[in-house]
Amino acid sequence: MSMFDDVPVDVGVIYEGERIRWADAHMELGGPRIERKFELVRARPMDKVKDGEIKIIGPDIKDMEKKSYPIGILVEVAGKEVEEELEGVIERRIHEYCNYIEGLMHVNQRYDVWLRLSEKSFKKGLNTFTMIGKVLYRLYKNELPIIEKIQITFFTDKAKVDEMYEMAMKVYEARDARARGLRDEDVTEFYGCNLCQSFAPTHSCVITPQRYANCGAISWFDGRAAARVDPKGPIFKISKGECLDPIKGEYSGANESLKKNTMGTITRVQLYTAFGYPHTSCGCFEAAAFYIPEVDGLGIVHRGYKGTAVNGLTFSAIADSTAGGRQVDGFHGISFEYMRSPKFLQADDGWNRIVWMPKDAKERVKDFIPAEVIDKIATEEDVSTVEELAAFLKEKKHPVVERWKAMPVKAPAEEKAEAAKEEEFVMPMPPTAAVPIGGGFKIILKDAKIYAKKIRIVRETD
Numbered sequence: 001m002s003m004f005d006d007v008p009v010d011v012g013v014i015y016e017g018e019r020i021r022w023a024d025a026h027m028e029l030g031g032p033r034i035e036r037k038f039e040l041v042r043a044r045p046m047d048k049v050k051d052g053e054i055k056i057i058g059p060d061i062k063d064m065e066k067k068s069y070p071i072g073i074l075v076e077v078a079g080k081e082v083e084e085e086l087e088g089v090i091e092r093r094i095h096e097y098c099n100y101i102e103g104l105m106h107v108n109q110r111y112d113v114w115l116r117l118s119e120k121s122f123k124k125g126l127n128t129f130t131m132i133g134k135v136l137y138r139l140y141k142n143e144l145p146i147i148e149k150i151q152i153t154f155f156t157d158k159a160k161v162d163e164m165y166e167m168a169m170k171v172y173e174a175r176d177a178r179a180r181g182l183r184d185e186d187v188t189e190f191y192g193c194n195l196c197q198s199f200a201p202t203h204s205c206v207i208t209p210q211r212y213a214n215c216g217a218i219s220w221f222d223g224r225a226a227a228r229v230d231p232k233g234p235i236f237k238i239s240k241g242e243c244l245d246p247i248k249g250e251y252s253g254a255n256e257s258l259k260k261n262t263m264g265t266i267t268r269v270q271l272y273t274a275f276g277y278p279h280t281s282c283g284c285f286e287a288a289a290f291y292i293p294e295v296d297g298l299g300i301v302h303r304g305y306k307g308t309a310v311n312g313l314t315f316s317a318i319a320d321s322t323a324g325g326r327q328v329d330g331f332h333g334i335s336f337e338y339m340r341s342p343k344f345l346q347a348d349d350g351w352n353r354i355v356w357m358p359k360d361a362k363e364r365v366k367d368f369i370p371a372e373v374i375d376k377i378a379t380e381e382d383v384s385t386v387e388e389l390a391a392f393l394k395e396k397k398h399p400v401v402e403r404w405k406a407m408p409v410k411a412p413a414e415e416k417a418e419a420a421k422e423e424e425f426v427m428p429m430p431p432t433a434a435v436p437i438g439g440g441f442k443i444i445l446k447d448a449k450i451y452a453k454k455i456r457i458v459r460e461t462d
């Protein structure tokens, strides 16, 4: 039974977080196999928007087979209170509303969108973008009453998507540039966002002027605008509180917000570091920072990078090790805009600690990397193993090499030999296991797998 008579599938918050595997998909739009895709909201004058109009430029769902297709979603909105400042916030709702549709999965944002439609929902009759447009139209009108008029265009024609993509990238850049210049010290409030909790229940973003949201889609200004127009919505104000550590970026207000919004799972966050209490990571971050112990440096890998990072892992493998709302020492999700911030990993030595990143990612932020270190950061074109990376850093006199003296690292070859001995160990568990913890209590583990880097079997002595 659908919420809307003219939409053959159900629509509701219960479908948020629904994952659709390729085996169960009818087709997908955007995603890693498609180079250019986008979603964009533009605020327009009242007379430039035809309320309720839904257009499709290119093949519709019913013309598609099990393949990946280009996609562009353009939402044009108008209203007396609708300003350009709200575009980013309205745009992020595309993610939320698409995920309300049974059998439609939407992940990521902006130039990186990825949608999948399940075969089941297609068979139920969800076979045209017009239906998706109708759902978006009604949810927008219902939840954001400041929007008086709305028209939606779906682009699936490759040439048109390519053309619109260029324009969309310029809009994103202009939006991000507007938010640069304001410092965290200059404001009394930050903003929080719980939009990704459907996928990562213990993830809650803390958005500051100098730490852009992980997804790269919400700036501090966007947060402020969202909290103003929809005070009960998923984006809310955080009183900054007391600054507990200006270098690591720890604020009492951010800690309290995390505690409240993660049901006590996360109690501390340090905004400008990858170590200790890094920001939690949901799943839609644009890039991830990862620690490379052999050289005591940090690597960065972004979502669009198809190869393996210098540590031999793909973006997905690195993302999996930190996603899901966890706080993982040495690993965390970041946005490109945060890489442009003067506060970028400042507690870890900032750019002086970055040792490797894909060429493509480096190109995007090159104007923000200090001139004295830019050529010392290796890319996939310079090195392909950690051993080669260590030699490269030494030859280029990367600032991280100084750290090796203070805390000598083992020669990478030596590390490798040791690592080979430490095979990943997966402890087989019965479907349900009870672990006594004393005091009359036990922990019940159901369908658990325990991974360990190393296992030592020690004979018990009396």
Ligand code: SF4
Binding pocket: 092, 193, 194, 195, 196, 197, 203, 204, 205, 213, 214, 215, 216, 217, 218, 282, 284, 285
């Ligand atoms: S990454 Fe953070 S800011 Fe972006 S939508 Fe998710 S929770 Fe909100």
